[in-house]
Amino acid sequence: MNKEILELIHRAELIHNQHHPPIGWWGRCIFLSWYCTIADCDFCYRSTQKSRIQHASHARRSIPSVLIEAMVAKQMGWRIEFLTGGFGIFPFDELVNIADLVSRVYGEKIWLNLGPLSKAQINAFRPYIKGICASLETLEPILHEKVCPSKPIAPYEKMLSQAEGLKKSIAIIIGLGEKREDFSYLGQFIEKHQLDRITIYRLHPIPGTPYAKGPSTEEFLWWIANIRISFPDIQIIAGTHADFLDEIDLVLRAGALGITKYPISKKFCSPEAHLIEKKFIGAGRQMRGTLTTLPLVDWLQEISRLDIPDDLKQGMIDLWPQYEKRLLRYHPAINQIEIKK
Numbered sequence: 001m002n003k004e005i006l007e008l009i010h011r012a013e014l015i016h017n018q019h020h021p022p023i024g025w026w027g028r029c030i031f032l033s034w035y036c037t038i039a040d041c042d043f044c045y046r047s048t049q050k051s052r053i054q055h056a057s058h059a060r061r062s063i064p065s066v067l068i069e070a071m072v073a074k075q076m077g078w079r080i081e082f083l084t085g086g087f088g089i090f091p092f093d094e095l096v097n098i099a100d101l102v103s104r105v106y107g108e109k110i111w112l113n114l115g116p117l118s119k120a121q122i123n124a125f126r127p128y129i130k131g132i133c134a135s136l137e138t139l140e141p142i143l144h145e146k147v148c149p150s151k152p153i154a155p156y157e158k159m160l161s162q163a164e165g166l167k168k169s170i171a172i173i174i175g176l177g178e179k180r181e182d183f184s185y186l187g188q189f190i191e192k193h194q195l196d197r198i199t200i201y202r203l204h205p206i207p208g209t210p211y212a213k214g215p216s217t218e219e220f221l222w223w224i225a226n227i228r229i230s231f232p233d234i235q236i237i238a239g240t241h242a243d244f245l246d247e248i249d250l251v252l253r254a255g256a257l258g259i260t261k262y263p264i265s266k267k268f269c270s271p272e273a274h275l276i277e278k279k280f281i282g283a284g285r286q287m288r289g290t291l292t293t294l295p296l297v298d299w300l301q302e303i304s305r306l307d308i309p310d311d312l313k314q315g316m317i318d319l320w321p322q323y324e325k326r327l328l329r330y331h332p333a334i335n336q337i338e339i340k341k
């Protein structure tokens with residue numbers, strides 16, 4: 001780690017500690033599908049799948065599986081980062097219904113990241129959401145046009161300017177080809193839209209896309225620390241990846257409040273999950289919730305208590321054994337489950 005970055009992290013950490021309590025959290029995105037009708041953002045997994053999926057409806061997740069994730073997130077103390085998914089998969093009314101159901105299961109209003117919404121659409125979601133996120137990937141206009149040719153920035157700007165009364169956020173990716181001097185585009189955007197939150201991912205190159213390499217730890221930290229220094233109060237959520245768990249303590253010290261993206265429901269209680277918790281402690285943060293300790297919950301009873309239609313409860317009950325087995329793959333309790341069967 002070079003001296004310049006270490007000094008930057010130190011400055012960012014001091015500012016962070018003046019503006020935020022020593023608490024961090026795990027963020028969990030809930031995806032509704034693995035397909036989208038745009039599918040030409042050049043870094044995106046979905047851009048590699050479009051030709052393979054003949055019917056978009058086959059790429060949707062079932063609602064009970066979405067609701068199981070919301071229930072598990074609640075019981076584990078994870079924050080739902082946002083409800084998201086590909087464009088054009090569910091009819092609009094169904095999306096509103098899903099947001100309602102997820103917020104009921106989670107027990108609080110949620111964040112939404114479903115593409116550029118009109119004012120009327122935002123209002124339809126309003127009873128169930130606390131904030132709205134725009135996945136802009138990069139703010140440098142020429143680079144944005146190259147990376148996301150069919151996803152212009154302007155409709156997202158319009159959405160953010162019409163989202164009065166809601167919290168606002170953007171998601172960006174480091175490693176798409178941005179330069180450090182492009183920070184000014186980001187800073188101006190945060191300022192202009194008075195953002196409450198930013199989710200910053202590190203590029204994870206997907207086979208079949210033009211990218212072979214993600215950003216270095218130094219580069220990722222540079223962006224996080226500069227956001228924290230320039231915007232002391234903003235919530236920064238940083239994405240991580242299996243190969244970069246070691247950097248999490250530095251990412252937190254550079255100013256991130258939460259960590260997201262790593263598939264923790266498949267890795268609950270794994271050595272990696274223990275490592276992440278240690279990284280929070282190493283950064284002087286107490287983690288909200290748990291990645292390693294199974295809460296004392298009777299899950300089936302929990303499902304039966306939910307304020308949702310009976311057919312969805314039954315769908316969750318039917319799916320639960322499969323989900324539980326995956327969730328507890330690394331947990332000693334898996335033996336008890338297998339014995340019961």
Ligand code: SF4
Nearest residue numbers: 036038039040041044
């Ligand atoms: S719009 Fe979103 S999901 Fe669709 S290709 Fe672009 S980044 Fe991927």
